[in-house]
Amino acid sequence: MKKGDHLFLVDGSGYIFRAYHALPPLTRKSDGLPVGAVSGFCNMLWKLMQDARNTDVGITPTHFAVIFDYSSKTFRNELYAEYKANRSAPPEDLVPQFGLIREATRAFDLPCIEMEGFEADDLIATYARLACDAGGDTTIISSDKDLMQLVGPTVSMYDPMKDRQIGIPEVIEKWGVPPEKMIDLQALTGDSIDNVPGVPGIGPKTAAQLLEQFGDLDTLLARAGEIKQDKRRQTIIDNADAARISRELVKLKNDVAVADGLESLVLQPPNGPKLISFLKGMEFTSLTRRVAEASGTDASAVDAATVVVELGEAAHGPDVGAGETAQAAAEAKTGELTPAALADSVAQAAVNSKIDVNAYVCIRDIQTLADWIAEARGAEVVAFDTETNSLDPMQAELVGFSLATAPGRAAYVPLTHKEGAGDLLGGGVVEGQIPTRDALALLKLLLEDPNVLKVAHNLKFDMLVMSRHGIDVTPADDTMLMSYALDGGTNGGHGMDALSEKWLGHTPIAFKDVTGSGKSFVTFDHVALDRATCYAAEDADVTLRLWHVLKPRLPVKQVVSVYERLERPLVPVLMRMEERGISVDRQILSRLSGELAQGAARLEEEIFQLAGERFTIGSPKQLGDILFGRMGFAGGSKTKTGQWSTSAQVLEDLAAEGHELPRKIVDWRQLTKLKSTYTDALPGFINPETKRVHTSYALAATTTGRLSSSDPNLQNIPIRTAEGRKIRTAFIADPGHKLISADYSQIELRVLAHVAEIAQLRQAFADGRDIHAATASEMFNVPIEGMPSEIRRRAKAINFGIIYGISAFGLANQLSIPREEAGDYIKRYFERFPGIRDYIEETKAYARDKGYVETIFGRRVHYPEIRSPNPSVRAFNERAATNARLQGTAADIIRRAMIRMDDALAQAGVSTRMLLQVHDELIFEAPDAEVEATIPVVRHVMENAAMPAVSLSVPLQVDARAAHNWDEAH
DNA sequence: ACAGAAGCTTA
DNA sequence: GTAAGCTTCTGTT
Known part of the structure; x- marks a missing residue:
């Protein structure tokens, strides 16, 4: 083993028990042999090897072993006779499977390692240490906390069931201590399953806190007298010896004299026939099929192995894996690469070959560029990245671009780099750069070549920059969106740097390190060419590798x-929306700003009068001190940092008691909010060239699949209050045009009615009834005719609550009623709509089981913390997961509508343009004469957006109106 | 110059 | 009770 090599150590014994408990208990072969755990084990191992071979850059194994416990007696029993004494015998139907699982390991052609007197964990510790000594890295396939002490710079763990890496940060997050303190922590907490005594009453939280305070176990025991809590101090003093023994028990032995060295663990190429023979013998039909497909083996030509069952704790018999036929077939295959294997080797190369930023090319003449373009067109896949002088793609000027044609082969083409540091003289243009026009003429041939797939990270940005130069990037893939589709909801974003770390184990040069930041920031055109080349070409290289x-x-x-249906096709759609922008009337905003300033100034004076002093009203700290300190208002509550809360809710409550000051502060806040966030900020976003506002939509920012909008955010323009609505009058259509607003009515409740199959809700929607009134009527047995508005309001709050993953606490807050009363409402609701309670419970169970939920279009939203032992964290994740199915499905539906909209409008012969999306609303701009023709098209596309993939059992309803400004259109 | 908290806007 | 982004204030770097 050498540096760069990577050892995978599978905790076989741990795997067995997890597979056994995770699977239905009654899985048996046709002859009655119980094989559930074997099946689970094989599936996990296969998946692990597929994932690792195909993809995981930097963590592709070169060495591999599966480690087992040999017997239950180990050297630890010498230390402490009671060790593992509590452990009951394994379940009867698991016993015969121990041997089979060892056979399975051999059928996979993987070393199967065990040793008398030692636990699997000790062998794992030893091999990890040997690998580290040899300069290699190790991944331990297990989630057992007993192994976490081994985690370090070269050793990490991987939980295959949760698809989760466990490194130093994850250990700290889970246990509150770094891996090297895990031994001390376990010594304190003990382990009831292994019968490690520990110190009674000390759990992981307390142990972590004590270790934080004292550093390590020895110091803690020596200075136990300093512990403040009487009881805790005494138990620790009394149990010091137990803690020391526990430490010896949990500490893994990393110097076992193992029989097989690392050299015998080198990963062999897969032997399809041998494995298939075993799997057929076990009657694992679906896995047999998958293995046959992946290895290019004809499964029908392979005979099933005769599997011999050995009873006992370990199997030590001869190999019985493959029959003669399989062996022969395997040999015939040698030296012949199947397509799948070829693809694997390409992916491995993408991951394994080192990233060397000094190996990149800086292209400064047209001939070299022409050669690269030709090479790229021959390559069929090319990664592409633009460098600009701004993060705003509508203002950004192209500074250069980079290409990668194969992992490690990348180049940067500088176009408009400047000399010097960009001082007052501006600096001259750097000599030896290809004129932008000439370079783009060549680049266009590549970017528009229908036979070459372009790969970008955050494609929309580059596509928009190129679009402004008359270049249409197609066809194209976006690695950011791939990550989003794969890992939406998992911790960590989908930015290139994070993905490079995650998949390639490589930290790219940071943008900041090239351009500086803050005062020393320079735009990219002022970066020296050699630095720029390293940075820019690396981005293309990394993007290409990520694609692989x-x-x-x-x-x-x-x-x-x-x-392919919800993410990638939306990129050009959003690009066009952003490029188009929307007109915002400066005069209207300026007039509003003046009015707001006046109103705020008047309120400010009145506030100072009432308060009896001048202060910064916008400072919650000062305001809290004045209201609840000096003025002595009662009924204040504290925020989590111990400050007085001055939230709108608190101030409203005070106002309701008849106090003047809090009312005025609420009003003042509203005016200043409108002024600073909207009337003052929006004009600054008017593009000087287009005279329009171009928001930026993020496709991969939310967990649920919604879009988000920023710079400026046009998804939170006020509407609730009359004052706020005035802002919307500033969003206008061009002369001779109208804005059309089309929004889905109650889309999330309709999705709920569909997925939860609630007959009453479906009927109410089918009949076009007022859904909140219908809910109220069903719940409280009140006729809809003449229903008091308060009744309907409560039903409405409950309906929203259901969408949000209801809790009595939240509903009580929303309706300002006692929690018990809210709980009664929920109970009553579930009695009337038991289907919804079932649906919520099913969703939670699914999320707990899988770690994610799915929308009806298959989008996966991950909740890695859904199994958190912390009840409030768990409850939060359950609510979020429940909501995500609904919110995410609604988001998918409007995405589908948007993807089809431009073609539908063109088909209808109108020049109407889609401008904005606000979650359940689309805003268009149409010539006056085309409004009538546009509305039915828009409505039809939106109402039928789920089809044909899904036929909803509830109609979707879209309301659409046209007017000169957004306020009147909505 | 930056980060976090508090607060407020939307669906 | 879900999902976002932006502004101000405040304390830290």
Whole structure:
């Protein structure tokens, strides 16, 4: 083993128990042999090897072993006779499977390692240490906390069931201490399953806190007298010896004299026939089929192995894996690469070959560029990245671009780099750059070549920059969106740097390190060419490598259609919306700003009068001190940092008691909010060239699949209050045009009625009834005719609550009623709509089981913390997961509508343009004469957006109106 | 110059 | 009770 090599150590014994408990207990072969755990084990191992071979850059194994416990007696029993004494015998139907699982390991052609007197964990510790000594890295396939003490710079763990890496940060997050303190922590907490005594009454939280305070166990025991809590101090003093023994028990032995050295663990190429023979013998039909497909083996030509069952704790018999036929077939295959294997080797190369930023080319003459373009067109796939002088793609000027044609082969083409540091003289243009026009003429041939797939990270940005130069980037893939489709909801974003770390184990040069930041920031055109080349070409190189890693994962995770139908096609649609922008009337905003300033100034004076002093009203700290300190208002509550809360809710409550000051502060806040966030800020976003406002939509920012809008955010323009609505009058259509607003009515409740199959809700929607009134009528037995508005209001709050993953606490807050009363409402609601309670419970169970939920279009939203032991964290994740199915499905539906809209409008012969999306609303701009023709098209596309993929059992309803400004159109 | 908290806007 | 982004204030770097 050498530096760069990577050892995978599978905790076989741990795997067995997890597989056994995770699977239905009654899985048996036709002859009655119980094989559930074997099946689970094989599936996990296969998936692990597929994932690792296909994709995981930097963590592709070169060495591999599966480690087992040998017997239950180990050297630890010498230390402490009671060790593992509590452990009951394994279940009867698991016993015969121990041997089979060892056979399975051999059928996979993987070393199967065990040793008398030692636990699997000790062998794992030893091999990890040997690998580290040899300069290699190790991944331990297990989630057992007993192994976490081994985690370090070269050793990490991987939980295959949760698809989760466990490194130093994850250990700290879970246990509150770094891996090297895990031994001390376990010594304190003990382990009831292994019968490690520990110190009674000390759990992980307390142990972590004590270790934080004292540093390590020895110091803690020596200075136990300093512990403040009487009881805790005494138990620790009394149990010091137990803690020391516990430490010896949990500490893993990393110097076992192992029989097989690392050299015998080198990963062998897969032997399809041998494995298939075993799997057929076990009657694992679906896995047999998958292995046959992946290895290019004809399964029908392979005979099933005769599997011999050995009883006992370990199997030590001869190999009985493959029959003669399989052996012969395997030999015939040697030296012949199947397509799948070829794809694997390409992916591995993308991941394994080192990233060397000094190996990149800086292209400064047209001939070299022409050669690269030709090479790229021959390559069929090319990664592409633009460098600009602004993050705003509508203002950005192209500074250069980079290409990568193969992993490690990348180049940067500088176009408009300047000399010097960009001082007052501006600096001259750097000599030896290809004129932009000439370079783009060549680049266009590549970017518009229908036979070359372009790969970008955050494609929309580059596409928009190129669009402004008359270049249409197509066809194209976006690695950011691939990551989003694969891992939406998992921690960590989908930015290139994070993905490079995650998949390639490589930290790219940071943008900041090239351009500086803050005062020393320079735009990219002022970066020296050699630095710029390293940075820019690396981005293209990394993007291409990520593509090699992520693309094959899409089918594995069953998100190909999400990526290809909901993500990728939206990129050009959003690009066009952003490019088009919307007109905003400066005069209207300026007048509003003046009015707001006046109103705020008047209120300010009145506030100072009432308060009896001048202060910064916008400072919650000062305001809280004045209201609840000096003025002595009662009924204040505290925020989590211990400050007085001055939230609108608190101030409203005070106002309701008849106090003047809080009312005025609420009003003042509203006016200043409108002024600073909208009337003052929006004009600054008017593009000097287009005279329009171009928001930026993020496709991969939310967990649920919604879009988000920023710079400026046009998804939170006020509407609730009359004052706020005035802002909307500033969003206008061009002369001779109208804005059309089309929004889905109650889309999330309709989705709920569909997915939860609630007959009463479906009927109410089918009849076009007022859904909140219908709910109220059903719940409280009140006729809809003449229903008091308060009754309807409560039903409405409950309906929203259901969408949000209801809790009595939240509903009580919303309606300002006692929690008990809210709880009664919920109970009553579930009695009337038991289907919804079932639906919520099913969703939670599914999320707990899988770690994610799915929208009806297959989008996966991950909740890695859904199994958190912390009840409030768990409850939060359950609510979010419940909501995500609904919110995410609604988001998918409007995405589908948007993707089809431009073609539908063109088909209808109108020049109407889609401008904005606000979650359940689309805003268009149409010539006056085309408004009538546009509305039915828009409505039809939106109302039928789920079809044909899904036929909803509830009609979608879209309301659409046209007017000169957004306020009147909505 | 930056980060976090508090607060407020939307669906 | 869900999902976002922006502004101000405040304390830290």
